[in-house]
Amino acid sequence: MADAKDTPASGSGGAPAPSAPPAADTPAGGTSRRDFFKWSLPLGWTAFSAACASSLVATTRFLFPNVLFEPPQSFKAGFPSEYNLGEVDTRWKDAFGVWIVRNPEGFYALIAVCTHLGCSPNWLAAENKFKCPCHGSGFYQSGINFEGPAPRPLERARILLADDGQILVDKSVKFQQEKGEWSKAEAFLKL
Numbered sequence: 001m002a003d004a005k006d007t008p009a010s011g012s013g014g015a016p017a018p019s020a021p022p023a024a025d026t027p028a029g030g031t032s033r034r035d036f037f038k039w040s041l042p043l044g045w046t047a048f049s050a051a052c053a054s055s056l057v058a059t060t061r062f063l064f065p066n067v068l069f070e071p072p073q074s075f076k077a078g079f080p081s082e083y084n085l086g087e088v089d090t091r092w093k094d095a096f097g098v099w100i101v102r103n104p105e106g107f108y109a110l111i112a113v114c115t116h117l118g119c120s121p122n123w124l125a126a127e128n129k130f131k132c133p134c135h136g137s138g139f140y141q142s143g144i145n146f147e148g149p150a151p152r153p154l155e156r157a158r159i160l161l162a163d164d165g166q167i168l169v170d171k172s173v174k175f176q177q178e179k180g181e182w183s184k185a186e187a188f189l190k191l
């Protein structure tokens with residue numbers, strides 16, 4: 001009679017069969033290889049897309065840098081006949097930062113920058129003066145300062161007639177009254 005030790009472990013009466021080894025794609029940590037591939041692919045694409053987007057932004061910044069575009073320094077301001085005698089013409093202030101004034105002798109172009117700290121004054125026709133909204137400086141129609149902290153008159157820009165008969169204003173050349181420059185030829189356009 002065979003000894004129980006010699007009987008192979010089979011059938012219902014034998015020792016329990018050893019458990020199956022863990023599947024090859026299920027590491028001890030619990031995350032299967034299939035899970036790993038399932039998540040790593042979208043994550044990889046997301047990272048790749050983010051890298052592409054950031055390099056696109058960098059390239060765009062390089063090609064189109066943040067540059068402050070200043071208005072042109074010179075411009076044609078129409079024909080003398082378009083201006084009324086004794087009036088401050090405010091048409092050019094927003095686009096070019098200049099007022100053009102016509103008096104009985106001719107024209108001058110005042111630069112719309114307060115000589116205190118550089119704010120942009122407004123022309124108050126009813127009060128016949130330029131008034132700075134920042135600290136209250138006031139300037140006569142001529143540009144001479146008379147109230148508030150502004151230490152000197154407004155500056156004037158070069159003004160002349162272009163070949164086509166229009167008024168040409170050139171802000172790259174400025175004239176200061178306190179230096180006696182308003183009497184220079186191109187500080188005033190005589191007609």
Ligand code: FES
Pocket residue numbers: 114115116117118119132133134135136137148149150
């Ligand atoms: S900036 Fe015009 S009064 Fe100060």
